[in-house]
Amino acid sequence: MNTSVKDLLSQPERTFNAKELAALAAYFRVVMFDTLHDRGTGHWGGSASSAELTTSLYFNRMNIKAEDPTWEDRDRLILSKGHASMNLYTVLAHRGFFPVEELSTFRKLDSRLQGHPCMNKLPGVDMSTGALGHGLSVGLGMALAAKLSGKSFWTYVITGEGCLNEGQSWEALMSAAKFKPEHFVLMVDYNKVQLDGTEEQIMPLGPLSDKLKSFGWNVAPTAYDGNNTEDMLASFAWMDSDDVWPKAVIYDTIKGKGVSFTEGKNAWHGAVIDDASYAQGIVELTSDLHQKEAAL
């Protein structure tokens, strides 16, 4: 009998390998799709896009203690694209920060699972986000705090295109290159689709790698496939490969990944998952999960 995701999640503190991470991410997509359909509100497109990024960070990379969410030496993650809150909540719940059952309260009155993440309500959220473009600045502050206090924790900031449309992100990019704190990493979830249309239609960011380099960042020489966990681990290895800061990694991803009719579609940025779409989508996601589990 092969290992199942359930077996994996019985030991969430393990450092998982690429195949295991892929199975976990596939499972989390099922949970996200289920929950967003049940609740009738939330953002599927961006949550599906960053599933491997967040899963790989929390189940392979980050030094954290679920039982002590404000541990001062912990690594930090800022999900600057806060509309992907369902992705963060799903990963945090299964990592042990709060009960998985609580996911069903998403966006309900009195819930700790706000529409966008709130650090003072929900354990494991390192920074409240929602208004786009804040993450890099706040992350820089955390990284500077590590430097000032002689700590070695890492600060990761996940942005989408929307964050990089905001001028503040470029202020933060400039200032991070001035202060050069160690262990500070920008991870761009580059799915090239925004709310109103494609990146090309709304606000072209390219050549993104060149722009980041010209702002003084140490940019990974290749763009990784952010929906492939082998690539995710390769990008982590690159993060550890030299001591030049700050670091940026661009991940090619697919918005709405895992459900054929939502992939790359801006309409699925924040659309409600209706019953017909759910019925079709959950079949695809479950099939993908079974394949990933079979490969364990």
Added chain:
Amino acid sequence: MSMAMRDAFGSKLAELGATHPELVVLDADVSSSTKSALFGKAFPDRFYNVGVAEGNMVDIAAGLATCGYHPVVNAFSIFLALKGTDQIRNTVCYNNLPVIIAGAYGGLSDSFDGASHQAITDIAIMRALPNMQVIVPGDAAQAQQALEYALTQKGPVFIRLNRNPMPDLPSASEIGTVCSVEGSDITIAANGITASYANKAASLLAKEGIKAEVLSVPVVKPLDVESLKKSVSKTGALLCVEEHVLMGGFASAVSEAFMKQGISCRFDAIGIEDTFTESGPYEPLLAKYGISAENIAMRAKNLCK
């Protein structure tokens, strides 16, 4: 004249740096104007000049605050309260982080630079933000007390500072309402540096037989309603004075509280009307927009009729 608030604030920052290892200071390329450079010289490792990027600065401070530091961000008040509003609201206030927002050159005090640099809407913006406390010191000593107070707080505090040397007010042991002149005919509640003009107005009124009571009220939020209520219960008339537009600032805060508590009195407010201001020497500029001993006395007298 006392020392300018900015000199007092900057030197206090540098002094407190020695006893407060958690104190970090950020500035947006105006540290020689705000005087935060005094801290930067004494503690270069805990000083960050982020360039002209106020919003970025506020969020960097917020990140530092989540890791146990107590940042003070310095820039011109108008730019903090406009270019940094999103960051102050969504990061600092929403998360109730201990970040001190030090708004330099408050009110009309950057007088020659004109309307683009004069902060006349900052108090309204800051007091509308949940978790934010708002202090408008009236002199150098109050500016230092406000900083000391803010460093004891676990959440955000906005301190609105003045650029120029202004008269000293009667001293008090801590930041809060001070009664500088006792009287029984009318209460003049003066916010920030308008208190010294209110004190002079009281002297003018005394010559005409009107006994004005002057309260210097630096804390706009949370508002010290009790002191105001006590004075007004004696005088039956209240004149508020502020270096800010009359919408949403100190006088608005007082009238909201009075209406809610059913405190009835004759009422008037001096501040900037619904208009932009202009360049000029500070005192004549203040006078043009209503803040002078003579105008305060005249409006007080009208209320006493």
